[in-house]
Amino acid sequence: MYNFEFEKPGTLADAVAAMSADEAQALGGGQTLIPTLKQRLASPSVLVSLSGIGEMQGICMGDQGEMCIGGSSTHASVAAASGYRALSALAGQIGDPAVRARGTIGGSLANNDPSACYPAAALASGATIKTNAREIAADDYFEGMFATALDEGEIITEVRFPVPEIAHYEKFVQPASRFALVGVFVAKFKDGVRVAVTGASEEGVFRWSEAEAALSANFAAEALDGLTVDAEGMIGDLHGSKEYRAHLVNVITKRAVKAAA
Amino acid sequence: MPKDGGIGASSKRREDIRFLTGTGKYTDDINIRGQAYVHFLRSDVAHAKINGIDTSAAAAMPGVVQIFTGADFEAVGGIPCGWEITDRHGKAMQEPKHPVLAHGKVRHVGDPIAAVVAESLEQARDAAEAIELDLEELPAVVNMKAALVEGATKVHDDLDNNLCYDWGFVEENKGAVDAAIKGAAHVTTLELVNNRLVANPMEPRVAVGEYDRADGQHTLHTTSQNPHVIRLLMGAFVLGIPEHKLRVVAPDVGGGFGTKIFHYAEEAFCTFAAKAVNRPVKWTSSRSEAFMSDAHGRDHVTKIELALDKDNNFVAVRTETLANMGAYLSTFASSVPTWLHGTLMAGNYKTPNVYVNVKAVFTNTVPVDAYRGAGRPEATYQLERVIDMAARELGVDPIALRRQNYITEFPYATPVAVEYDTGDYNATMDKLEEIADIKGFAARRKESEARGMMRGLGINNYIEACGIAPSNLVGQLGARAGLYDAATVRVNATGSISVMVGAHSHGQGHETAFPQVVAEMLGIDESMIDIVHGDTSKIPFGMGTYGSRSLAVCGSAMVRATEKIINKAKKIAAHLMEASEADIELKDGNFSVAGTDKSVAWGDVTLAAYVPHNYPLEDIEPGLEETAFYDPANFTYPAGAYACEVEVDPDTGKVTIARFAAADDFGNVINPMIVSGQVHGGIAQGIGQALLESCVYDEDGQLLSASYMDYTMPRADDLPFYSVDHSCQTPCTHNPLGVKGCGEAGAIGSPPSVINAVIDALNSGGHDVKHIDMPATPAKVWAAMQS
Numbered sequence A: 001m002y003n004f005e006f007e008k009p010g011t012l013a014d015a016v017a018a019m020s021a022d023e024a025q026a027l028g029g030g031q032t033l034i035p036t037l038k039q040r041l042a043s044p045s046v047l048v049s050l051s052g053i054g055e056m057q058g059i060c061m062g063d064q065g066e067m068c069i070g071g072s073s074t075h076a077s078v079a080a081a082s083g084y085r086a087l088s089a090l091a092g093q094i095g096d097p098a099v100r101a102r103g104t105i106g107g108s109l110a111n112n113d114p115s116a117c118y119p120a121a122a123l124a125s126g127a128t129i130k131t132n133a134r135e136i137a138a139d140d141y142f143e144g145m146f147a148t149a150l151d152e153g154e155i156i157t158e159v160r161f162p163v164p165e166i167a168h169y170e171k172f173v174q175p176a177s178r179f180a181l182v183g184v185f186v187a188k189f190k191d192g193v194r195v196a197v198t199g200a201s202e203e204g205v206f207r208w209s210e211a212e213a214a215l216s217a218n219f220a221a222e223a224l225d226g227l228t229v230d231a232e233g234m235i236g237d238l239h240g241s242k243e244y245r246a247h248l249v250n251v252i253t254k255r256a257v258k259a260a261a
Numbered sequence B: 001m002p003k004d005g006g007i008g009a010s011s012k013r014r015e016d017i018r019f020l021t022g023t024g025k026y027t028d029d030i031n032i033r034g035q036a037y038v039h040f041l042r043s044d045v046a047h048a049k050i051n052g053i054d055t056s057a058a059a060a061m062p063g064v065v066q067i068f069t070g071a072d073f074e075a076v077g078g079i080p081c082g083w084e085i086t087d088r089h090g091k092a093m094q095e096p097k098h099p100v101l102a103h104g105k106v107r108h109v110g111d112p113i114a115a116v117v118a119e120s121l122e123q124a125r126d127a128a129e130a131i132e133l134d135l136e137e138l139p140a141v142v143n144m145k146a147a148l149v150e151g152a153t154k155v156h157d158d159l160d161n162n163l164c165y166d167w168g169f170v171e172e173n174k175g176a177v178d179a180a181i182k183g184a185a186h187v188t189t190l191e192l193v194n195n196r197l198v199a200n201p202m203e204p205r206v207a208v209g210e211y212d213r214a215d216g217q218h219t220l221h222t223t224s225q226n227p228h229v230i231r232l233l234m235g236a237f238v239l240g241i242p243e244h245k246l247r248v249v250a251p252d253v254g255g256g257f258g259t260k261i262f263h264y265a266e267e268a269f270c271t272f273a274a275k276a277v278n279r280p281v282k283w284t285s286s287r288s289e290a291f292m293s294d295a296h297g298r299d300h301v302t303k304i305e306l307a308l309d310k311d312n313n314f315v316a317v318r319t320e321t322l323a324n325m326g327a328y329l330s331t332f333a334s335s336v337p338t339w340l341h342g343t344l345m346a347g348n349y350k351t352p353n354v355y356v357n358v359k360a361v362f363t364n365t366v367p368v369d370a371y372r373g374a375g376r377p378e379a380t381y382q383l384e385r386v387i388d389m390a391a392r393e394l395g396v397d398p399i400a401l402r403r404q405n406y407i408t409e410f411p412y413a414t415p416v417a418v419e420y421d422t423g424d425y426n427a428t429m430d431k432l433e434e435i436a437d438i439k440g441f442a443a444r445r446k447e448s449e450a451r452g453m454m455r456g457l458g459i460n461n462y463i464e465a466c467g468i469a470p471s472n473l474v475g476q477l478g479a480r481a482g483l484y485d486a487a488t489v490r491v492n493a494t495g496s497i498s499v500m501v502g503a504h505s506h507g508q509g510h511e512t513a514f515p516q517v518v519a520e521m522l523g524i525d526e527s528m529i530d531i532v533h534g535d536t537s538k539i540p541f542g543m544g545t546y547g548s549r550s551l552a553v554c555g556s557a558m559v560r561a562t563e564k565i566i567n568k569a570k571k572i573a574a575h576l577m578e579a580s581e582a583d584i585e586l587k588d589g590n591f592s593v594a595g596t597d598k599s600v601a602w603g604d605v606t607l608a609a610y611v612p613h614n615y616p617l618e619d620i621e622p623g624l625e626e627t628a629f630y631d632p633a634n635f636t637y638p639a640g641a642y643a644c645e646v647e648v649d650p651d652t653g654k655v656t657i658a659r660f661a662a663a664d665d666f667g668n669v670i671n672p673m674i675v676s677g678q679v680h681g682g683i684a685q686g687i688g689q690a691l692l693e694s695c696v697y698d699e700d701g702q703l704l705s706a707s708y709m710d711y712t713m714p715r716a717d718d719l720p721f722y723s724v725d726h727s728c729q730t731p732c733t734h735n736p737l738g739v740k741g742c743g744e745a746g747a748i749g750s751p752p753s754v755i756n757a758v759i760d761a762l763n764s765g766g767h768d769v770k771h772i773d774m775p776a777t778p779a780k781v782w783a784a785m786q787s
């Protein structure tokens, strides 16, 4: 690690102020950032810890029946929450107990790892990402691998998840990291079905619109028969070719539908 | 009735109390007043000419004590290889220089270029970033076949080419083998890869060098499986320090698996630098460094042919192997694909004709050396895969085909120059069929199929050579060391005992099992006996722990030393009881005179030895301490039969191990619980190799699987509950304990059964798949199903 200053503000306002420093960086649970620092791949001048901010903690149900999760909520706390079972199940499958005890939803969504789990939930649920400055619809938030709509220094303060009628996240793990090799979140709302796929695409998390249309007409695994995603544009690496990932998108989506139904 | 102490008892591992309560003392726990820290600047390219290293800016950075480069080591030797191989044509292997710090060229990602010694590790790292390197990148040699092509880029410019040796074994058999294959009724041919592995012991390597100006004494604290080997190699070959001025200490070591056998540049560096800067110098490997500096394992590409006559008797085996040495020859690298591999190519079978050809190849990758099993897993995997393939081609039962070809009479001299002393391969196969419930497989397959899964059963045999080794034999084969071991039994005045052993325990449980042997021999309680190991200043010159040799070799030395103790103690007892020595009997810790009720206790005798008031001083010396060296007459030959059942998901290619059974013959067993634990651990590593682990380089020599994000270590939920059995026991005929060794069996015996099972499952599902290279990842299995 390189040396840095450390700030742990108690309010969002203080955090925003601290983040205005040159080369300041937010610290969530540190599960991604700390290893990066240890490898000397990042050199922030100030680390602004978000874990002491009361406004960013806590999980509750909102007026419209949506689940509101403070940006600093850990994966473990989301896993233990009630109100949105599929989301809690997803959180309970992230990493291991140590990772879940520290890693946060804000950190995960800000990082937008192409193999991360939360992006699939946010996109499939049509979540709203609240920051210190604005509200961003999930559909406008994810901009490709490790890229988001967040501006420099912007802090995710809360994420609001509309709760579908039924939903399920199915994760097929990359054997080494156990992130998603392909993960599919299927959410059935009154007015239609949303399907978000993580782990597979070079563009990061995406909505599989053909599957959404088919499932909105008939919410059954068979509805996906014959549907494919193009292998071009899928990730090909040590753990699976583009073709394999494209194949898995269909298989895992079917499994998600079966498990949800 | 299970015993509650001594030989055969499942005594609880006493060392685990300190390991589990955080009171173990590992090398990284050693911090010496005034120590400085070293950070190695390592190459991030696979192959380059070093045109210049400018350390001037770095040297001026805060906290820097001194910066070293290859030039500082010109006056000392390089890292030696401990085994010289003579090739098919009688020529010695090509042996490249292996400098402590790269000189002239870097040859793999991770090759150390410079070493910064500073007040703190962070300061050393800061300064390392300020070193200016002028590297001229060269094409990387990664693929072994390409490395051997005429005119290929050379890893070592001063060698003829990238071929370390072209070994033939037994060369004189080649004609007969070729003829037998030509005339055979059936030949099964299989080309396969034995994947490259990274050992990944839980504790990364650490070295702390110390120099005492007052008496010119060097001390190296290091994570080693064999401190005396390090003292010998580093003292004599690298730094020129005489043994009496060099102490090597390996305290608690958090796993070795082979990769901590070898003498590494970082050890030599810390020892050298401690004198140069006149301060202790410490290096602790990071996990990322371990991936690119710990010797890797396996990495063979093999073509094997198995020839059978019309009655399915094996008539010949012929193999051609390319073995990756990496960029330099690590300590025992050259012996692994040759003597530790070729000599096992007869397996458990009476195949009369066997010929093994191995070409060892230099590439721009991390050096490759012994990893749990070392050579024997490579032999077993090829042979047991090709037998399975032959059974499938011929439509015969794979168990029956094996049984038909078993060696059944012992001793048995194989066509590959070793003599199996004992064994009973039908007995272990019988036991396996029972514990694996082979009969119930068909029903279990039906049940899996009803759930839409494909189920496969894979079985295999294995045999290995352990207890390395008769020194005169390995000397003839090119070893540059003897391979005896040694033990000193020091009986204290009150009867407690310290046994100083040359073997090193880093997970094996010696601290528990060794005292069980001495306790049994003396009839006293195990708790009165402690093992001392891991410090050349305390223990006799033993060769350490690898090749499942500790009990068979060092344990035998301990038995011999204890026998000497008993002989002397009987003399003392005879004197105390005024009886004839010939009449003295030792039982349950008491010496008695046969036919009388006279007796003296163990403690009376030991006290008399050290307080010799009433003592036969004219006949024997006071004290009770004996040393024995033991050089084995032969290798030991553990063998067994393994079975694996897998389920393969037809939609994803994911393989799940449903059942795993191992029936081993380890000869006599000292502590059944420890033996089971060793087998469990070995199987975990074997399953890791078969399904999960793979060290991958790209064509530029960049390590793609350089962290746990991409290198898959087995986790508990990847593994089933095992059925293991070691009740089939044909005791070794030539060591006093009748033991064979159990440390590597699991890793040797398990990969073929896993892959055999995967192939069986796929074929049961209508996929005509003949072979899948390890690791059988979901992606690979799925791809195989598509073709």
Ligand SMILES: Cc1cc2nc3c(=O)[nH]c(=O)nc-3n(C[C@H](O)[C@H](O)[C@H](O)COP(=O)(O)OP(=O)(O)OC[C@H]3O[C@@H](n4cnc5c(N)ncnc54)[C@H](O)[C@@H]3O)c2cc1C
Residues within 6 Å of the ligand: A025, A026, A027, A028, A029, A030, A031, A032, A033, A034, A050, A071, A072, A093, A094, A095, A096, A099, A102, A103, A104, A105, A106, A107, A108, A110, A111, A113, A115, A116, A117, A118, A154, A155, A156, A157, A177, A178, A179, A180
């Ligand atoms: C062993 C291991 C296994 C894992 N397995 C999985 C898995 O299976 N699935 C999965 O999805 N993830 C997995 N992860 C990643 C884990 O979920 C991380 O917690 C997550 O990616 C980052 O969250 P964090 O709170 O730790 O953020 P940090 O590491 O602290 O920060 C990550 C990035 O986000 C920024 N940031 C943090 N909080 C905020 C915020 N509130 N607003 C704006 N920016 C912010 C930081 O500045 C930084 O750039 C794993 C991680 C590890 C170490």
